[in-house]
Amino acid sequence: MVETFRHKPDQTRLNKTEADKTGPDKTGHDKMASGNEVNLGLSSILTYVISFPEDDKRRAVISERLAKQTITPTFIDAVNGRTLSDAEKQQYLDPNRQNWLPRQLSAGALGCSLAHIKAWQALIASDADCALILEDDAVLSDEAAPILNKLTGRSHQFDIITLHHYKRRPRHKIEQLSSGHELSVVRYNQIGAIAYLISRQAAMRLIKEVLPISFELDVYMNRWWQHGVSNMLIYPPIAAEDGRESSIGYRQQEPEWPNDTPILKLKRRLNRALDSTKKRSGFWAYLNAIRNRWQ
Numbered sequence: 001m002v003e004t005f006r007h008k009p010d011q012t013r014l015n016k017t018e019a020d021k022t023g024p025d026k027t028g029h030d031k032m033a034s035g036n037e038v039n040l041g042l043s044s045i046l047t048y049v050i051s052f053p054e055d056d057k058r059r060a061v062i063s064e065r066l067a068k069q070t071i072t073p074t075f076i077d078a079v080n081g082r083t084l085s086d087a088e089k090q091q092y093l094d095p096n097r098q099n100w101l102p103r104q105l106s107a108g109a110l111g112c113s114l115a116h117i118k119a120w121q122a123l124i125a126s127d128a129d130c131a132l133i134l135e136d137d138a139v140l141s142d143e144a145a146p147i148l149n150k151l152t153g154r155s156h157q158f159d160i161i162t163l164h165h166y167k168r169r170p171r172h173k174i175e176q177l178s179s180g181h182e183l184s185v186v187r188y189n190q191i192g193a194i195a196y197l198i199s200r201q202a203a204m205r206l207i208k209e210v211l212p213i214s215f216e217l218d219v220y221m222n223r224w225w226q227h228g229v230s231n232m233l234i235y236p237p238i239a240a241e242d243g244r245e246s247s248i249g250y251r252q253q254e255p256e257w258p259n260d261t262p263i264l265k266l267k268r269r270l271n272r273a274l275d276s277t278k279k280r281s282g283f284w285a286y287l288n289a290i291r292n293r294w295q
Contacts, residue, residue, distance in 0.1 A: 001027035005251055026096040033034040042071045042145050045152055048119040051136035052080070058136045058244075069140060071132075072080055076119045077116040081111030096210035098264060100271055103254035105213065114218040116193060119208060120203035130155035130199045137242045138164075138195045147177050153199060157294050159202035160221060160231040162240035163195040172237060183294075184235050185287055189222040196221075202229045225279045230290050 047066065051059050059075060066073055081089070093105060106294075116133065121255065123131040130152055144163070151161060160184070171184035181190065209227040210220065222231050257264075 008095050021284045042069050042148060044070065044125070045148060046126060046131040047071050047073045047134065048122060048131055049134045049136055049138075050076045050078050050115045050119060052078045055136070056226050062134070062136050062138070064140065069145060073134070074122070076115060076122060079111040079114040079118070081107035081109070081114070084110070093213060093214050094214040097214050098257050098260070099258075099267055100214065100265055100275075102260070102265070102268065103256055105216065107252070107253040109216045110213065112193075113210070114222070116217050117207065120198065120207055123198065123200060123208065128200070130197055131203075132195070132196050132197055133193075134239075135193070137258050138239050138246050140195070141238045141240075143178065143181065147181055147234060147238060148197070151175065151183075154294075155197075155199045156201075158197070158232060159199055159205075159229045161197040162192075162231060163197070163237060164192060165235055165237040171233075174232060174291060177234065178246050180236065182235055182236065183232055185230075185290055187283055189219065191218055193218045193221060194241055204219045205229050224286055225275075230286065230293075232290065250293040 032252060049059075049062055049066075051062070053075075063073065066269060089107070089110060119131070119133050132148065140163070151158070169186040169188050171186055174183040174185060176182050200252060206221070206229055209240075214220070215223065220227075221229070224230055
């Protein structure tokens with residue numbers, strides 16, 4: 001399995017208090033959501049939105065969108081990994097990634113990871129038991145309110161609950177949340193970190209394990225056999241992207257390793273095979289533990 005690192009690099013960039021509460025800004029116009037304002041009763045849910053501080057338009061759009069669901073978000077300043085110096089990048093990157101993956105972690109993926117870490121730190125510093133974390137292109141469905149209110153009252157029973165869903169992967173039902181939605185576990189990894197609920201205890205555990213960064217953020221969040229944090233999902237999804245190009249995500253191709261060798265390629269194949277065996281052999285115990293916790 002991936003070697004666990006416990007050292008803590010300089011937290012200056014991650015601990016800045018730039019998270020600012022803001023009400024709905026009417027300078028932006030949401031063309032994706034319904035024009036009818038409805039009170040969906042989500043005002044009590046601590047909500048963090050990851051967004052670049054200079055992107056006033058995107059902040060205005062999602063503020064207006066969330067205001068229709070009675071959410072006043074706290075903005076977490078996104079991190080532009082492309083502006084980090086080589087020294088800063090090396091401070092956060094796991095040198096052992098080459099033993100696992102054929103490409104380097106891209107600058108965009110690094111910045112995305114650091115931004116989500118900042119959101120986890122903000123939750124830990126708050127008095128809340130859980131938080132809703134959104135990237136600034138997320139859209140919550142009208143069905144989200146009763147489901148989220150139900151789940152936040154049970155934050156001691158979950159770690160992460162993903163609100164979006166990209167692929168039709170085999171699901172194992174945990175509970176029927178409403179007439180049309182269920183809480184499930186998938187055997188294979190989810191992709192993306194657009195919208196999710198995370199409990200305080202899960203944030204604390206992930207913070208201890210995440211640095212240095214070996215995997216893309218969404219991949220890391222789903223590696224339950226590594227860090228012990230469970231990840232459930234809501235199906236059908238109650239969140240989606242709004243169709244704009246993400247400013248937080250990373251779509252560019254990661255650079256290849258400049259010093260790759262046949263020995264390293266063989267080592268990667270072996271490590272991935274061992275990793276997959278551990279995941280597959282532990283899945284049913286993982287699923288049963290989630291079901292027992294949820295009772």
